[in-house]
Amino acid sequence: MKLNRFWMIGLSTLAGAGDAVATTSNGYNLPAGVTALSREIYGIHMFVFWICVGIAVVVFGAMIYSILRFRHSQGAVADTTMIHSTKVEVVWTVIPVLILVVMAVPAAETILKMEDMRNSELSIRVTGYQWKWQYQYMDAAEGVNYFSTLSRDSNYARQLHSGIDPRSVPNYLLSVDKPLVVPSGTKVRLLLTSQDVIHAWWVPDLGVKRSAVPGFISELWFNVDPGKEGTYRGQCVALCGRDHGFMPIVVEVKTPDDFKTWVEAQKAETKQASAADAAPIKTARALD
């Protein structure tokens, strides 16, 4: 999308986004993110934003001019005959329609891409619980399966009257015990569902958000650019009860090779654990 590229390049510099650290938002704007789609979304966002600014300058300009220029206290006399003009009314109906079309076309193109779930290379089933996430890998990583919950230090600090300064906790409320691990340069598809209430999975830097609805499966996909390996953070964004604010999402993006190594390690660990489970003497459930 040529238009988007243009805006993206021009405006991402202007907004100061684009540094590839963990949290890529600059604190007051969307992150451009680390996937082709997230940058496209950012481009559309800035494009629409600047159109709105342009309209605001014209409309607010006319209002402010009227307020300054046509003041009763300055002896302005009202032109009471100016009550209607078909011509200008047609103009200011048609021009907004055209502007909307200009905005809708790139948006529609991006929707088509976002909804194209074909040819994914890795699928992961994501299940929401009150208040944690479960990640079950499929395809090549079949068998890797674990829960991801708020990290312990954040959990201590977030208790009412804990007396712990959140600023002293690294990535307060945005860190988990076991992050979701995905390979870069791979089309990763998430299949979302829930075991209790509606949750929603969002990582701004990946440009994806989707609800996890109990009894139904919804999909989303992302493909992190090679070279953008790192840790990306998000949160549950559908009110899901008392601890809605405390079920973060952390995604660790590794190179495909590192990912393979990680999968092997996970599988070995799982094998070990199930072997231990099978041993009769160890069947007493360890409470974590």
Next chain:
Amino acid sequence: MANAHATSPDEHHDEHHDGPAPGIGRWLFATNHKDIGTMYLVFSLIMFFVGGAMAMVIRAELFQPGLQLVDPQFFNQMTTNHALTMIFGAVMPAFVGLANWMIPLQIGAPDMALPRMNNFSFWLLPFAFTLLLGTLFVPGGAAAGGWTMYPPLALQAGDSFPMLIFAVHLMGASSIMGAINVIVTILNMRTPGMSLLQMPIFCWTWLITAYLLIAVMPVLAGAVTMLLTDHFFKTSFFNAAGGGDPLMFEHIFWFFGHPEVYIMILPAFGIVSEILPTFSRKPLFGATSMIYATASIGFLSFIVWGHHMFADGMPMAAQLFFMMSTMLIAVPTGVKVFNWTATMWRGSLSFEPPMLFALGFLFMFTIGGFSGVMLAIVPADFQYNQTYFVVAHFHYVLVPGAVFAIMGAVYYWLPKWTGNMYSMGLAKTHFWLSTIFVNVLFFPQHFLGLAGMPRRIPDYAVQFSDWNMVSSLGGFGFGLTQILFAIVVIQCVRGGKKATAKVWEGARPVGLEWSIPSPAPYHSFSTPPQLEPAAIPRS
């Protein structure tokens, strides 16, 4: 009265109806549109402060990261009940109160068409809110699943659940009866010679609003009734395990919810369309196209509900349809904003408090409109949805939008109601402090949302600290400033410089309400007034 007619057989009858009944009976058995309007407005003001107090709890907890004041569950109760109280307790009753007071005065009718139903529809509200606010004191606490009541979360509630449902039913019944009254009054009781297109814009916007209310309040009632049976009678409307679908609730809810948004803004459009021409000393520009624009917005409001659910999973065709239909709303809304601007153009403007609030509405509602267009864009909405960007958006259209319009209306018509002028200085101070604080409160929330802060969370990551602190300070300032509003109103009711019939001498108030004395007599337009052909010019 009537000393010259001492022998008239009607005299006793006349006297009986001359003034209000004594004591509490005047209010309990009220059938007078002015009394009922006053009760609605007082009720709304009380609820505004109750809902505002909840907002103060929310902003106090969010003042800094970490949990300092309340449990997360109580925080969720506050966000849920803040929304329910403000929507159903403050904004909607305020508009119904204004309709009660002003529609008969504007169309030259002696009262609302159905005065006893009018009484009933008001008196349902105190019971509804006793139930709703009473949930704060029952085991398990108040509803905490959000004002949208999405299942299955909404079903995870204690004793508050049936109370909430019944409260919503009562509010709905009250709104429907109020709406029926408005429609019957407007269609049947206009003074002879007043055609529909000649009718004041405030009545027009209320007529359309009333149809929206009748169309969607039963839908809400149906939705919450299904929740009730899912909870108590083991039905599975919204339970996937029984063949239901939680998303179906969202569809039904927002089929009500989106028109509801316009129910809270169309009468505000009407108010601004009354105030701007008066203090611009110039007729409303494009009055007829204003009416058509309002009707278009009313129609479109029924086919855009899906934009609340883009991220909940929706077929691509539905995403495209709801994006386009939502963007289309910008067209008639734009026409209204342009017409208001053209009304001021080549006018002669003065800046009394009602005008200040109308101008504040014009600027800040438009900001809310811009973020609305941004939210309509589906790919971008995936990033905005359920964040503080949305919170900023709807508070811009509801607070400096709907609430400013209501306050502007009160400042515009208060001298007509009480017969006294209020303190212009205090009212202007109220305006300027409100405007400054409302922007300090809500503008940073755009940044918070874009930077990634979800809504409805009691605690947040530390990178959101600065803007949250700014927003909270704005919130406390805005909350305190509203005490000024109560002071101005109470002072004005108690006394002050006498207002003339026209009230706004030197400006250009148009309409029948300015032809009767101030305060408006207890019974007005007992005989239909003569309509001056030039009274309400139309293009």
